[in-house]
Amino acid sequence: MAGEASTKPPADSEHHEAQTPPPGEPINLIAFCCNWCSYAGADLAGVSRLQYPPNVKIIRVMCTGRIEPEFLLHAFELGIDGVLVCGCHIGDCHYISGNEKAEVRINTLKKLMDMIGIDSRRLRLEWVSASEGTRFAETVKDFKEQIEKLGKNKIYIAQS
Amino acid sequence: MSAIDELIEDTGAFDCVECGKCTSVCPVAEINSEFAPRLIVVKAQAGLEGLAKEKDIWSCLTCGLCNDMCPYKVDFTEFIRGMRSEAVIHGALPVCSKGGLLQTMGRIMTSPELKQNRLSWVTDDLKVAEKGDIYFFTGCTAHFDYIFEEREIKTSGILVAAVKIMNSAGITPAVSNDEVCCGHDLNWTGNEEHFEKLMEKNLEVIKASGAKQVVFTCPEGMRTFEFDYKDIAGDLGFEVLHISELILDLIDQDKLQHKDLDGKVTFHDPCRLGRHLGIYDDPRDMIKETGAELVEMERSRNKSTCCGVSAFATCEASSKQMQIERLKEAKKTGAQKMLTFCPKCWLHFKCSTWKKFPGLEEEVDIPIEDATIFFSKTLE
Structure with a gap:
């Protein structure tokens, strides 16, 4: 997934068919989870049979440091309502400092999002370790509620 | 006649005599010996096969050194622009720098319901208006502050400086929060569709401001208005002006003391x-x-x-x-x-x-x- 997103599809490809959804349609969330902590955390939430909103689609990446700001902005372009980025706690990164870099990038991207006109609360960074299945489920639940208050993402790129 | 043939005809690439002068000045060819502007034309004449996978059209900087040198005045930069559009239609996936963030930003701005916050660089000491004879087109200059935060430069300083200069000469420029990216980056990476949408939005905003002159600090934006917008929309109804031209004018008229x-x-x-x-x-x-x-x-x-x-x-x-x-x-x-x-x-x-x-x-x-x-x- 990550590799595909870096070679960006052209404007007229199938990826751009975001259209105005009918009212009341459920919100769409994406969670980028790092392989070493958060993806295992999400897995733990699953095997522990914890309930969390099914609106979220999880994308596994090797490290939050791999997530380019472009991936996140591109998700909003496609009409995703909220993007959650989950990684190892600071100091626990499998690659030493990938999560620190992700934090810097995401804080910068939030400022850009506010300028462009996408509410920066639609993007959230959380640290979830492999043992924190409950925390993952709680985070997703909380994030879903927050995004529901904000409403649907208003970006609909017109298609010819 | 195929689109490529038309392009070869329109840009004068048909006249290429393969003298190689373009390659001799090309800054890319100087470093990458496999790249030659002339060869791209030769390959294009052979047909569309492999166009989607063609790398050289994306390596070109469209800097125009070859245009300047060409004895037959082939418009090579326009040729490359056209080739890129055609390549995207044939399924090319441009690998843009910054992962294509700037292009994504441009496409997002075509969204009609977007409520931007693009004037956050305007501080209280700057005088700007909603309407006026002079419109100041800021483009994405202020956005670079955040996209390139790690480089420790504030590009929004350019906009602040320009407004200060205009203010001190007694001009209150019109700026708009509804203005969007000029579309330069989309246009030069083969996305004409969204480029035109941005153009329509910008022309509407400027028309609403009632401006007779539009001032630019960004040459890419100015070029896009002067050539690409005029190509598509015809007469724009206002004059396009670079900040240096405006400053010299103001000095000539003794309005700007420095x-x-x-x-x-x-x-x-x-x-x-x-x-x-x-x-x-x-x-x-x-x-x-x-x-x-x-x-x-x-x-x-x-x-x-x-x-x-x-x-x-x-x-x-x-x-x-x-x-x-x-x-x-x-x-x-x-x-x-x-x-x-x-x-x-x-x-x-x-x-x-x-x-x-x-x-x-x-x-x-x-x-x-x-x-x-x-x-x-x-x-x-």
Whole structure:
């Protein structure tokens, strides 16, 4: 997934068919989870049979440091309502400092999002370790509620 | 006649006599020996096969050095632009620098319900209006503050400086929060559809402001209005003006009082301002007005090399090499500063001076500044 997103599809490809959804349609969330902590955390939430909103689609990446700001902005372009980025706690990164870099990038991207006109609360960074299945489920639940208050993402790129 | 044949016809590429002069001046060919502008034309004549996978059309910087040199006046940059559009239609996936973030931003701005916050750079001491005779088109200059935060330069300073200059001459420029990206980067990476949407939005905004003149600090935006918008929309109904032209006008009319600066500076011609728009003298006259001594680099004016990246379409090893060569050239002049007039040139050069090349720090160590900001210092 990550590799595909870096070679960006052209404007007229199938990826751009975001259209105005009918009212009341459920919100769409994406969670980028790092392989070493958060993806295992999400897995733990699953095997522990914890309930969390099914609106979220999880994308596994090797490290939050791999997530380019472009991936996140591109998700909003496609009409995703909220993007959650989950990684190892600071100091626990499998690659030493990938999560620190992700934090810097995401804080910068939030400022850009506010300028462009996408509410920066639609993007959230959380640290979830492999043992924190409950925390993952709680985070997703909380994030879903927050995004529901904000409403649907208003970006609909017109298609010819 | 196929689209490519039409393109070859329209841009004069048909007249190519394969003399190779384009290759001799091409900054990419200088570093990457497999690249030659001439060969791209030859390949295009052979047909569409392999166009989607063609790498060379994306390596081109569209800097226009070849256009300038060509004895048969082939419009090579336009040819490349057309080829890119065609390549995207045939399924090419452009690998843009910054992962295509700038292009995504452009596409997002076509969204009709977007509520932007693009005037966050306007501080209380600046006088701007919603309507007026002079409209100041800011483009995405302020957005670079955040996209390139790690480079420790504030490109929004260019906008602040420009408004300060206009204010001190008694002009209150119109700016708009509904303005969008000019679409330059989309247009040059093969996305004409969204480019046209951005154009319509911008022309609407400017029309609503009632402006007779539109001032630019970004040559890419100016080029896009002057050529690409006029190509599609015909007469725009307003005059397109570069900030250096405006400053010189104001000085001529005795409206702009300024002090003198000293020091020695050199000027890098951005490709869009110089070879595309043909503005060489105004920036130089403006710099001379500041009282600073202007020294020219070995390659200047229409022979000026490129900053290495254009339209954020490509950033390769050759781009870095080009930046280092250019900075070395600037350093050789003995100037204390290199001025340029393009926010993107500033960013790209900063990329090379920004602790990235251990061992080369001294050779490329020359402060870079935007000429608008430099001029605004004379007002203090």
